[in-house]
Amino acid sequence: MSVTDEAIEKIKEMIVSGELAPGDRLPREADLAGALGLSRNSLREAVKALSLLNVLDVRQGDGTYVTSLEAPLLLETLSFILDLHRDDDVLQVFQVRSILEPAATGLAAQHADDEAIAELREIVxxxxxxxxxxxxxASDIRFHVRIAEAAGNPLLASLIESLSARSARARIWRGLTQQHAVEQTVAEHQAILDAVDAGETELARSLATVHIAGVTQWVRGAL
Structure with a gap:
């Protein structure tokens, strides 16, 4: 492990242990380096790396603070990485969606309130x-993100939003080239929504699995 990695791990441990909470200001550089047994140079490199990951916020002339650590902020880096992936990597995105979205849909069937159901019906x-x-x-992406939000897990919702947006181009191409893809998508969304509204957890999860699998199969064939 490099000295910079060691410094990152030590700062991370301070956050995980609660010694540093969201919004807290880090001690002065010299004091923190001494307390952690680090050189000031390795500490600076660690702070720089963690600021790029939105874990720390370096405010010129003020100090360095722990960010809010909220999921959407931390996942901005993931979104950037996904945007840099090549089109032929999109199959991997759908494979991850096939793992996460059925679980989110099952949770939505347990937790979705009347407001969420009404919004989903408007989207469909x-x-x-x-x-x-x-x-x-665009409606397809909003549907999947709203389902994930209704699941009641902000981290899961943020992950799905990042992945869903990344697969938009493949979904547009499918709609343009696959016969009845548009009608099939709307019908499958309606079935998923009905299961969520009825609180049918296993049915909702199964329908979401089939829905994502259909698009994944098409992507695999197209590539």
Missing amino acids: AAAGEASTVTELV
Whole structure:
């Protein structure tokens, strides 16, 4: 392990243990380096790395603070990495979605409230009236993100939002090239929503699995 990695691990441990909480200001550089047994140079490199990951916020002339550590902020780096992936890597994105989204849909069937169900019905209705494939895919992304939000786990919702946006181009291409893809997507969304609304956890999870698997199969064939 490099000295910088060691410094990162020590700062991370301070956060995980609660010694540093979200919003806290880090001790002066010299004091922190001495307390952790680090050189000031390795500490600076660790702070720089953690600031790039949105764990720390370096404020010029003020000090260094622990960020809010909220999931959307921490996952911005993941979104950036996903954006840099090549198109032929999108299959991996769908494979991860096939793991996460059925679980999220099952949780949504247990936790979705009336407001979430109403919003989901509006999204499905809008998808059915979409005049272009691009509009349909935008509704498709909103549907999956809202399902994940209804699951009640912000971290899971943020992960799914990042992955869902990354797969938008593949979904548009499918809508343009696969016969009945638009109608099938709307029908599958409706079935998933009905299961979530009815609180049918296993049915909702199964329908989501089939839904994602269908798109994954098409992507695999297209590549």
